[in-house]
Amino acid sequence: MSTSIEDKVKIASNFLLSSPPGEVNDVFNDVRTLVDNDEALQDGILQALEQYNTEKLITVTLPELDYEVIVSSHGRVSEERYVDPRSKQSFKFDHMRLVASELQPHEGHASIEPLREAIEKEALTYVQDHYPEGVCTIYAPTENQIAIAIVDNKYNPSNYWNGRWLSTWTLDTQTGELKGATKVNVHYYEDGNVQLNADKSHETKVTITEVNSFSDTAKVAATALKEIATFDKRYHSSINNSYGDLAENTFKGLRRALPLTRNKLDWNKILNYKIGNELSQK
Template sequence: MPTEDVVRRVYTNLLSQAPPGEFNAVFDDVRNLHEHPALLDEQTETTLTTYNHANFLPVQSPELPRPTVLSVYNVVNQAEQLYLEPNSNLTFNWDPIKRVVTSTHKSTLSFDPELVAWRDAVQKELDLYIDDHFHKNGVGSVFIHEGKLVLVISSHKYMRRNYYAGRWISNWSIPAYKKTTQVTVEGHANVLNHYYEEGNVQMNSSKDFVLNVAYAAEITAAAKEVLKSICEAESAWEANLHEKFTNFSETTFKLLRRALPVTRTKMDWVKAHAYRMTKDINDPKSSQ
């Protein structure tokens, strides 16, 4: 029998790999696999919090003026499930089991005024980018984290009727604004799609980015340049993915087919048909 620690690790690994929007389904399946439901319940909230952070779970609630995400960059108190929504300067409590905002509060957090101004400028440009590229399902938030800005994009789409779920997430570390400065903007993007009608097919692809961006002398122009560079990088990667999957379906899948039968000779269908006709003539009962 495995020890309790081993069972906990197995539960955590299985739950952490749940595709977008399918955590509850995986949880139910795991519960039916083993006879330690109490251990599973112990792991659920901690694992679910980590899962939400890793997937930048979008949060949209009547309690909040605008959508945001759950992440390590805006968590204020993880034990209390308290997060910051910087655009409205609110903190909110999140119930990870019910997936709802339970309360909101005026934020008492304080940040460097220059970083706040820089955050606001980048957020404004990010909103335009989200409207252009993710307008139906996208959420974009900019957080102040460890003296820098962290820009987070999260776009989730669940279509259970069509047995499909997927999401695009990306995050970018943006240095503090200084006039006429060449900076390095680092980013990471991940795409995960899951199709599960009579099967289980997943596509998981990631990309790291390092961009050199020259900050303009004016803060608004600098924010535009940052988002322009991010847009170009993400769009180029998306186009590359599309090209690879087009080639994959046209070449790789065909190579997976057996070129010849096990006899290593092509089937002569004309002879096969003639043989069948001859057999039927000689033995009429065989065609009945």
């Protein structure tokens, strides 16, 4: 029984959602060949692209601006529009072409804006100091919540690997609850196909007194970013330690230290045997 176009598009969508960092276009071109129906593919794949772009914190540079903005679900203000709180503008985003257009003024929640700006200032400094290609956008999706999105992509296709570190944090300005989730995805594909997918969640509390002055907002912002920085450092170290142990112990446990003869192989002799055998056959 042949597969319907609808089923093919659904399968293609699942492939797209699993695309490694920086390779979504390659996956799209491959599934385009498999589906062999551009009109049906573009109509059916758009929702998957939107989900992929917002979950993976795709970045875009707005017209006339010199910095990148994260496209995130925290910044969605309508079906096709997203907000850049830093420039106080909203923009239309084409998920297929990855282009921003039609900028419009957009004012956030006035009551929480001073705190959002203070956290933005701290976050921009932190990301610049710790992430080589890092981008961050700080949102205020509600009057009682600040959302922090951070992403750093490293694409190195000439050496057959790509990677992404992304994290999202939300701060409840009423309770002080700070919740975050960090995800790391690395794909290495020279003569093989190996992926690292790791994620870690964290919850803590930030002391929030009534914010009445610039010094109050600055203190809350500094405390929140200190918590994030502490978690990032601890998680980064744990990943390094885990893979150091993997190389030293786990991988070694997958193979014998010696063959069944309990003698080490003399590779020079084996090479000589091979050369002698080839000569004898000539």
